[in-house]
Amino acid sequence: MMNPMQEKEESKKKIILSVIICFLTILSGVTFIILASALEIKTWLRILLIVIALIVIIGGIGAAAALDLMAGTFECPKCNARFVPTTAAYIAGPHTVTKRKLKCPNCGKISYCKKRLTH
Secondary structure (H helix, E strand, C coil): CCCHHHHHHHHHHHHHHHHHHHHHHHHHHHHHHHHHHHCCCCHHHHHHHHHHHHHHHHHHHHHHHHHHHHCCEEECCCCCCEECCCHHHHHHCCECCCEEEEECCCCCCEEEEEEECCC
């Protein structure tokens, strides 16, 4: 088991990598879409570029979300329990920058749980 400082640093690295992946994903996806609209090419090739852009964007955001999910835990404001949500709950939960609406497995309450970088 890692000590809390190492764990916090690893979580920070994962979050930074997640942000970089998101940025590069959006940049490359938008580039494909701009190319598809700006170039005089056949319709099938235009559609192919747009489909590739969507695949890149969805895949990149999925990878960024997976990294963010693995970085740290969430803390329930009701009972202060820390937990890692399921992937489905993480994706479906409305969120702000530092909080996500989740159901606490300890107390069963649904609330905006704060992201913590250590377990």
